[in-house]
Amino acid sequence: MKAIYTSPIDWLENRVRILDQSRLPDEEAYLELEDYLDVASAITELKIRGAPAIGVAGGYGVALGALKIESAQKNDFLKKLDVVMATIAATRPTAHNLFWAIQRMRKAAEGIDDVDRIKSALVDEAVKIHAQEREATYTLSQFGAELIRDGDTVLVHCNAGPLATAGYGTALGIILFAIEQGKKIKVMATETRPVLQGARITAWELKKAGVPVTLIVDSAAGYFMQRGEINCVIVGADRVAANGDTANKIGTYTLAVLAKENKVPFYVAAPTSTIDPALASGKQVPIEQRKPEEVTHIRGVPIALEGVAVQNPAFDVTPHRYITAIITEKGITKAPFGEGIGG
Amino acid sequence: MKAIYTSPIDWLENRVRILDQSRLPDEEAYLELEDYLDVASAITELKIRGAPAIGVAGGYGVALGALKIESAQKNDFLKKLDVVMATIAATRPTAHNLFWAIQRMRKAAEGIDDVDRIKSALVDEAVKIHAQEREATYTLSQFGAELIRDGDTVLVHCNAGPLATAGYGTALGIILFAIEQGKKIKVMATETRPVLQGARITAWELKKAGVPVTLIVDSAAGYFMQRGEINCVIVGADRVAANGDTANKIGTYTLAVLAKENKVPFYVAAPTSTIDPALASGKQVPIEQRKPEEVTHIRGVPIALEGVAVQNPAFDVTPHRYITAIITEKGITKAPFGEGIGG
Numbered sequence: 001m002k003a004i005y006t007s008p009i010d011w012l013e014n015r016v017r018i019l020d021q022s023r024l025p026d027e028e029a030y031l032e033l034e035d036y037l038d039v040a041s042a043i044t045e046l047k048i049r050g051a052p053a054i055g056v057a058g059g060y061g062v063a064l065g066a067l068k069i070e071s072a073q074k075n076d077f078l079k080k081l082d083v084v085m086a087t088i089a090a091t092r093p094t095a096h097n098l099f100w101a102i103q104r105m106r107k108a109a110e111g112i113d114d115v116d117r118i119k120s121a122l123v124d125e126a127v128k129i130h131a132q133e134r135e136a137t138y139t140l141s142q143f144g145a146e147l148i149r150d151g152d153t154v155l156v157h158c159n160a161g162p163l164a165t166a167g168y169g170t171a172l173g174i175i176l177f178a179i180e181q182g183k184k185i186k187v188m189a190t191e192t193r194p195v196l197q198g199a200r201i202t203a204w205e206l207k208k209a210g211v212p213v214t215l216i217v218d219s220a221a222g223y224f225m226q227r228g229e230i231n232c233v234i235v236g237a238d239r240v241a242a243n244g245d246t247a248n249k250i251g252t253y254t255l256a257v258l259a260k261e262n263k264v265p266f267y268v269a270a271p272t273s274t275i276d277p278a279l280a281s282g283k284q285v286p287i288e289q290r291k292p293e294e295v296t297h298i299r300g301v302p303i304a305l306e307g308v309a310v311q312n313p314a315f316d317v318t319p320h321r322y323i324t325a326i327i328t329e330k331g332i333t334k335a336p337f338g339e340g341i342g343g
Numbered sequence: 344m345k346a347i348y349t350s351p352i353d354w355l356e357n358r359v360r361i362l363d364q365s366r367l368p369d370e371e372a373y374l375e376l377e378d379y380l381d382v383a384s385a386i387t388e389l390k391i392r393g394a395p396a397i398g399v400a401g402g403y404g405v406a407l408g409a410l411k412i413e414s415a416q417k418n419d420f421l422k423k424l425d426v427v428m429a430t431i432a433a434t435r436p437t438a439h440n441l442f443w444a445i446q447r448m449r450k451a452a453e454g455i456d457d458v459d460r461i462k463s464a465l466v467d468e469a470v471k472i473h474a475q476e477r478e479a480t481y482t483l484s485q486f487g488a489e490l491i492r493d494g495d496t497v498l499v500h501c502n503a504g505p506l507a508t509a510g511y512g513t514a515l516g517i518i519l520f521a522i523e524q525g526k527k528i529k530v531m532a533t534e535t536r537p538v539l540q541g542a543r544i545t546a547w548e549l550k551k552a553g554v555p556v557t558l559i560v561d562s563a564a565g566y567f568m569q570r571g572e573i574n575c576v577i578v579g580a581d582r583v584a585a586n587g588d589t590a591n592k593i594g595t596y597t598l599a600v601l602a603k604e605n606k607v608p609f610y611v612a613a614p615t616s617t618i619d620p621a622l623a624s625g626k627q628v629p630i631e632q633r634k635p636e637e638v639t640h641i642r643g644v645p646i647a648l649e650g651v652a653v654q655n656p657a658f659d660v661t662p663h664r665y666i667t668a669i670i671t672e673k674g675i676t677k678a679p680f681g682e683g684i685g686g
Contacts, residue, residue, distance in 0.1 A: 207648060
């Protein structure tokens, strides 16, 4: 696969290096973090974002926190580790990958008596999570590429590229694989208000890869679908329920409804770490409500009436009936999703 | 009706006074224009916007242009008047009201021989257009208010208030009349990218009127409709075809599709000057494509990858099958619209 791989997060022995995505595309600025509280802040402040990348960061955050616990007494160590895990878990509520990664970290600590060996097992597990997620996005991108036809214009929302996944990307990975297969693909990207991940990050990643991309405001997607200029929609996911209902960036549900109305295939691409088998449907997904300033200001500049009331849900849930297929590293599951996803 | 009436345009003998809407809500700055070319620029640069207000400005622009024509010879005067009209007509292509107003001005000049009397007839006609449009929005607001129930939350898009209409507003006029009737109404307003008429102008007008308003990003409308938190959608219009198809601010079609999917009534409110009986369907409406900088920059601040390709259609067309009713000063026409609208 053509290398556009910019890594959003890397493990450097006893610290992590994070590309500060909140400053893209103006600056490619890296942060080196040793304190797990800084990793937690980086997640909350969207310096690292995208469900799979949040999961990877969560694993590394727990590992960093574990390394700093001074107790050599196992029970005391584990009590303190619980606090670390709870802090990382409290950063953002919607992406399942975060809780999946923390759960893996918790299990990795089990059955080991020596605190130093627990620490080393936790670091190993975090590195392993990252490697597996990278591999998963590579594999799912290959599967998904089969769904894209030569000449297609693909609509993407938010950012589901390497930076969102700490891997090869989901929606963008699929597009890049399709191009590698010799298909001519155009991408239309929504700007994705309020945080503009499309305008800032997707455009940046695709430009690096030499893929033609056209930026539109979120509310113009319907115009292009109605005119037959979009051949399919591919989005990532923050949490997929057992029935296929998918929580993803605010606006995804709207694109899915528009796609159905205009008979455009609507694909969700996510590693299985995004699937929450414990949730029967998307109605139970906790939706993060973020601060009003994301809507009323852009880069510190006020853009709305001062003091206006705001609601700023960061995600919405697309019921499975709008989804044509879900693509994971285990393959393509087409609707209906009764038999489980990615199995 | 409760007075929130801020006039976007007024005739002052031989000049017009325009509230510069591009500077709201930061400044309430007025421009006094004597040159019709400045009126044309004010329309192009969105200093005055909203289809009915553009129509009123077009009438005054033609009147100003006529006053400055120095020829006393009728044929020569009319030739120069044609240039004035063509210049005003070339400012923006989508709002029908502009062409309707210019057509009325053209007719007002007919059958008069004396150039000075033509000039005076043109000024009178422009003033009359303004008065009639003000009256039309007052009347349609009364009709429309009957559709709103006590306790409703109404979703509005872009700005369809007094400033958009040089009158009482269309969508906002209806809401204000419903409140006057003693109904408790909440408003949810989309910010309306790229030019943010919702965040800047609708929020400003509603705050002045003391109406509770909550601002959301455009792509969050689906989230709130899906949760049953929107009781109806009311939008204005830039051009309504004979079959009821409605061109309006980009994103309107999306809201209409979402409304249909969620069984939420979707209303279009416009004076009959917005109706283009010569257009059989909305497919023939010319859609203005505006400059990329509206998408890539906000108030001069870059918000997207530098140099990214952009498509920026300013309007879309909502097919009539998504529209529950169209409200004009002649009454409420419910779907289907086979018998003509506002008749």
